[in-house]
Amino acid sequence: MRKLMYSIGVSLDGYIADADGKFDWAVPDEELHGFHNEQMKELGGHLCGRRLYETMRPWDDVNDGNAGSDKELEFARNWQATPKFVFSTTLEEVGPEATLVEGDAVTEVRRLKEQPGGPLAVGGAGLAATLVRAGLVDEYGLFVNPVMVGGGTSYFPPLEAKLDLELLETRRFGSRVVYLRYARA
Numbered sequence: 001m002r003k004l005m006y007s008i009g010v011s012l013d014g015y016i017a018d019a020d021g022k023f024d025w026a027v028p029d030e031e032l033h034g035f036h037n038e039q040m041k042e043l044g045g046h047l048c049g050r051r052l053y054e055t056m057r058p059w060d061d062v063n064d065g066n067a068g069s070d071k072e073l074e075f076a077r078n079w080q081a082t083p084k085f086v087f088s089t090t091l092e093e094v095g096p097e098a099t100l101v102e103g104d105a106v107t108e109v110r111r112l113k114e115q116p117g118g119p120l121a122v123g124g125a126g127l128a129a130t131l132v133r134a135g136l137v138d139e140y141g142l143f144v145n146p147v148m149v150g151g152g153t154s155y156f157p158p159l160e161a162k163l164d165l166e167l168l169e170t171r172r173f174g175s176r177v178v179y180l181r182y183a184r185a
Helices: 030-039 049-061 070-081 107-116 125-133
Strands: 004-011 015-018 045-049 083-086 098-101 122-123 139-145 153-156 165-172 178-184
Touching: 004 125, 015 045, 030 070, 045 107, 045 125, 049 070, 049 083, 083 107, 107 122, 107 125, 122 125
Parallel strands: 004 122, 004 139, 045 083, 045 122, 083 098
Antiparallel strands: 004 015, 015 153, 139 178, 165 178
16 A cells, blocks of 8 residues: 655644745755655655645746756656646646546545555645545654744644654754654554
């Protein structure tokens, strides 16, 4: 069975976006971008909610002529090549390498996890919260940024029961970001 990973930049106080929906404090530097690129190469698919997909959609248009750096170009190529499953009830179409999923997210993700292929990554707070609550997320990756934003969109949704985790990996980056990777215990 494929693993499902939930990995994203987070503030020290646990938010992936501030109260205004901004996450500019989590923009990766070259070193962190390189780490993201290596992680993305391993993915068999990326699960996105509508808002995250729309945020990421411009990466479909990055090419040799308009990339800001070599790391950004590499990220764009990885993004463009990775199959995407976009969970939305409002979108009518999606771009290249993307499949629109309109059914029940929990049912569809269970089906995707049973298919052969590389690990899946989930992005987007609402979709991730649904999958965390359903017990479908196998690993959690937090890129902890040295900032407290005081409120906004929380990385973890409220849970009805305790969720025990086991620390698998830590890494400190020059930008003072700390990566923590956990698996369900």
